[in-house]
Amino acid sequence: MKKHDFGYFFHEGLSNMFSHGFMSFAAVGITVACLLIMGTFTLVAVNADANLRELESENEIVAFVDESYSDAQARALQSRIEEIPNVASATFISKEEATEDFKDRYPDEPMFDDLDPEILRDRFAIHLDDLKLTGKTKEAVEQVDGIVKVNANEEVSNGFIALRNIATVVCVALIAILLIVSMFIISNTIKLTTFDRRDEIAIMRMVGATNGFIRWPFVYEGFLIGVFSAVIAFLLQWMLYGAVASGIDNSSTIQLVSVIPFSQMWIPVAAVFAGAGILIGIGGSLTAIRRFLQV
Amino acid sequence: MIRLTDVEMQYPNGVQAIRGISMTIEDGEFVFMVGPSGSGKSTIIKLLTAEVEPTAGRIMINGFSVNNIAERQIPYMRRTVGVIFQDFRLIEKKSVYENLAFAMRAVGSPSKTIKNRIGYVLELVGLENKARRLPSELSGGEQQRVAIARALVNNPNTIIADEPTGNLDPGRSLEIMTLLEKINELGTTMVVVTHEKDLVNRFSKRVVALENGKIVGDSTGFGYFGGAKSEKA
Numbered sequence: 001m002k003k004h005d006f007g008y009f010f011h012e013g014l015s016n017m018f019s020h021g022f023m024s025f026a027a028v029g030i031t032v033a034c035l036l037i038m039g040t041f042t043l044v045a046v047n048a049d050a051n052l053r054e055l056e057s058e059n060e061i062v063a064f065v066d067e068s069y070s071d072a073q074a075r076a077l078q079s080r081i082e083e084i085p086n087v088a089s090a091t092f093i094s095k096e097e098a099t100e101d102f103k104d105r106y107p108d109e110p111m112f113d114d115l116d117p118e119i120l121r122d123r124f125a126i127h128l129d130d131l132k133l134t135g136k137t138k139e140a141v142e143q144v145d146g147i148v149k150v151n152a153n154e155e156v157s158n159g160f161i162a163l164r165n166i167a168t169v170v171c172v173a174l175i176a177i178l179l180i181v182s183m184f185i186i187s188n189t190i191k192l193t194t195f196d197r198r199d200e201i202a203i204m205r206m207v208g209a210t211n212g213f214i215r216w217p218f219v220y221e222g223f224l225i226g227v228f229s230a231v232i233a234f235l236l237q238w239m240l241y242g243a244v245a246s247g248i249d250n251s252s253t254i255q256l257v258s259v260i261p262f263s264q265m266w267i268p269v270a271a272v273f274a275g276a277g278i279l280i281g282i283g284g285s286l287t288a289i290r291r292f293l294q295v
Numbered sequence: 296m297i298r299l300t301d302v303e304m305q306y307p308n309g310v311q312a313i314r315g316i317s318m319t320i321e322d323g324e325f326v327f328m329v330g331p332s333g334s335g336k337s338t339i340i341k342l343l344t345a346e347v348e349p350t351a352g353r354i355m356i357n358g359f360s361v362n363n364i365a366e367r368q369i370p371y372m373r374r375t376v377g378v379i380f381q382d383f384r385l386i387e388k389k390s391v392y393e394n395l396a397f398a399m400r401a402v403g404s405p406s407k408t409i410k411n412r413i414g415y416v417l418e419l420v421g422l423e424n425k426a427r428r429l430p431s432e433l434s435g436g437e438q439q440r441v442a443i444a445r446a447l448v449n450n451p452n453t454i455i456a457d458e459p460t461g462n463l464d465p466g467r468s469l470e471i472m473t474l475l476e477k478i479n480e481l482g483t484t485m486v487v488v489t490h491e492k493d494l495v496n497r498f499s500k501r502v503v504a505l506e507n508g509k510i511v512g513d514s515t516g517f518g519y520f521g522g523a524k525s526e527k528a
Contacts, residue, residue: 008400019388200386200397206344207449208374209401210367 005216013220016197023193024225030189031229031280032236034182035273038175039237043269045171049164050260056131056160061152063090063141065122074122077146081124084144086137088127095120121148131161182280183287191288194218201292211293218285226281230273237269238262296322297343297453297484302352304338304508312338313349314508320486322452325479327495328488330505336488339505340457343486344376345369357452374402377446377454377483381461383438385430391417391441392426398445412448420444420474436467443474453484460491468494 017024063081065074071094081090093101095117102120103112128137138152194201204214245259262269297320304313313335320326330336341347342354345361354361357375364372385394392413399409417423420440430438439459446454456475460468472487472494479485489495495502504512 005403199384203384203386203398204401205370206373206378206384207398207401207445208370208372210370213401213403 005213009216009220012217013224016193016217016221017224020193020196023189023196024221027189027193027225027281027284028229028232030185031182031225031277032233034178034185034280035229035233035276036236036240038178038182038276039233039269039273040240041171041174041178042272043237043241043265045167046265047257047260048167051257052160052164052167054258057088057127059131059153059156059160060125060127061134061138061141061150063124063126063144063147064149064151065124066146066148067121069122069146071122073146077144078124080144081126081141081147084137084140086129086133087141088129090127091125093123093125095122098123131158179276179280183283187284187287189284193221194288194292198292214293215286215289218289219282222281222283222285223278224281226277226279227274229281230270230277233277234270234273237273238266296320296355296357297486298353298355299339299342300353302342302349302354304335304342304347305350306347312508313342315352316505316508316510317352318503318510318513320484322484323479323482325476325485325498325500326487327498327500327502328486328505329490329492329495329502330511331490333507334505335508336505337457338508340378340455340488343455344378345372370402374449375452377449377451379439379442379446379454379456379459381458383430383435383442383462385438385441385445387430390427390429391422391433391444394430394441395445395448398448402449404449412450413444416444416448419447419478434467435463436470439463439467439471440474443471443478447478447483451483453486454478456485456487456489458489459487460489460494465493469497472498 065077069077074094075092078090078092081087098120099115099117103115106112126137126141128134134152134154138150138154141147141150201214241262245262248257248259299319300317302313302316303311305311316335316339328336328339338347342349342361343356345364349362356372359368359372359375361372386397389397395413395416396409399412404412413426414423417426420443422437422440422444425433425437430441433441439462443454443456443459446456454475459475460471463471468491475485475487476498499516501515502512503510
């Protein structure tokens with residue numbers, strides 16, 4: 001392709017967009033709506049995932065140390081436990097600390113006030129990298145000399161895993177469906193603009209324009225529609241997310257949910273919006289123009 | 296040069312539009328193609344512009360074989376043929392200049408060439424002062440002149456005109472036909488499909504008559520319809 005053609009195609013794409021103002025407005029409006037729906041759903045999924053991860057990280061297994069070990073011997077086990085694969089961290093809890101924790105849990109029970117720490121064992125609270133490997137990690141911790149018992153609530157771990165798997169599948173499926181629906185709607189919208197210009201296309205074909213030459217202005221138009229839509233959708237998403245986030249932060253009833261600040265996510269969100277907008281715009285244009293390029 | 300050899304054309308719906316036509320049109324020739332509705336005139340235009348493929352026979356046009364032409368070669372074949380239609384087919388939103396520039400851009404002409412060529416062609420068709428007008432601001436005859444200019448602007452070897460005077464009054468029709476004759480004299484092969492007997496009779500040109508998809512007459516001279524004529528070999 002000759003160099004000067006790029007400027008021409010860009011100019012044609014831009015002027016086509018403005019000369020068919022209503023159809024372009026419709027295409028931009030639909031793309032913005034689709035991006036906004038996809039974006040909102042994705043951001044909800046990302047936040048749900050982050051909240052689930054936070055809950056997961058609070059899930060721990062507890063390894064009890066042999067009663068015959070001295071405090072120093074028990075603390076020395078920490079490095080061996082942390083060497084075990086999938087162990088994110090191991091926190092030593094002495095008998096005394098465990099007794100205090102126990103008392104704190106039952107502040108209204110005077111019978112625990114004089115509880116002797118010697119009836120409890122030193123222990124390690126262990127956090128894992130991957131909850132799916134809880135069983136194997138538990139077995140490995142049990143193999144450490146000086147560890148006599150390991151408590152792991154595998155049902156809770158499996159529950160978290162199942163919840164995340166379901167959330168991921170639902171999220172991916174919905175985004176895929178929305179993407180296909182968006183492409184279909186955009187393709188039809190651009191098909192209408194293409195139909196509106198069938199005479200121009202027929203003239204181009206008649207005078208000997210190649211399919212590539214006929215296609216490029218529509219590709220640029222689709223690209224521009226995608227970029228405009230992405231910018232508008234991004235700004236709306238930002239405003240919407242900000243409003244919802246401040247609503248949750250200020251709510252006295254939704255205290256358990258934490259919202260990721262938009263400032264931490266704006267770069268990937270902008271990139272995904274731009275990518276999806278351009279993909280939808282160009283994909284829709286190419287699909288729409290295809291039948292007009294048949295000889 | 297255009298050469299049709301034993302060309303048959305049957306549409307998918309079973310209509311046999313062309314039945315064994317053979318003819319040759321030499322470079323620089325002016326040919327009227329006449330015949331009633333359904334005689335196959337429009338199908339011949341479609342065949343010559345590779346819009347449809349013949350079901351039998353061979354078609355050569357300006358060095359391209361329409362029978363086995365690769366799809367990507369069709370645009371290059373079409374650049375050798377300018378087409379003029381009865382309904383002008385101009386882009387209403389573009390000015391006269393932009394309509395011509397659009398046709399030149401479509402074949403990749405650079406801006407400088409476009410500017411020079413359009414000036415020359417508009418002068419040739421007598422519209423040098425109407426370059427900035429929209430088609431809706433022109434008369435029917437002027438619009439057809441723009442269509443002729445557009446067919447001519449990419450300097451094709453051949454021009455095919457499909458009922459170019461069908462929408463014009465007799466005075467404008469004669470002007471258009473005279474313009475086509477003038478372009479032909481400059482070296483462009485001209486194929487004019489028409490059913491206007493009076494107009495054909497006024498020019499001493501080759502006339503190919505079609506009926507039911509067959510050639511029923513092929514002669515040169517004044518007065519083909521009812522006047523004296525000289526048979527062509």
